[in-house]
Amino acid sequence: MAPMPAEKPETRPYHHGDLRSALLAAAERTLRDKGSASLSLRELARDLGVSHAAPGRHFKDKQALLNALALVGYDRMAEALEAADEPGLPLQDRLTVLARTYLGFAIDNAELLELMYARKHEPDAAEQMAAAIDRTVGALERAVAAAQQHGEIVDGDPEQLTLVVGTALHGLASLAVTGKFTTEAAMATVSGLVHHLMYGLKPR
CATH class of the missing domain: 1.10.10 (Arc Repressor Mutant, subunit A)
Structure with missing residues (x-):
């Protein structure tokens, strides 16, 4: 056989x-x-x-994959912000729209957003990351700069003012992602958050 x-x-x-x-x-x-x-x-x-x-x-390795995945996240967030942005609105309304869009992205993509922030200073992709971040943070900064030109908010470095706005939004998103707020409660908080960013906490 x-x-x-x-x-x-x-x-x-x-x-x-x-x-x-x-x-x-x-x-x-x-x-x-x-x-x-x-x-x-x-x-x-x-x-x-x-x-x-x-x-x-x-x-070439896992780090390159993580960088590329972070860039996908930045592109996706930028597309969402650009689609939602309405430059003709007064700043408070414009920021509210952008804030809700960012918050929605952060809640729906919590793990991806964490990776995006973790990789944003990665030397191997610094140039690509900088361009991707500009499309996202830049949406807020452009809104702030336009409002300054229209006399809607105080003068100052738009980058620093954007940092204040971005920090508040990311903090709210973190509370929602970790379960401190429901998604609905976080979204309902946005308009009040933007109002206080615009006018401060001092009585008038």
């Missing part, structure tokens, strides 16, 4: 259509479900059914 032919070892394809996008989508799912510590290029390759070497064509 002739010997049975030896089974060939299982092989995985090297190519996968748009592998870069597939890797980023899979990485984001892992980030949401398990956190960044669980991300592994080898595991992502296995999940996508490609060879363990295939992701190397797009990301």
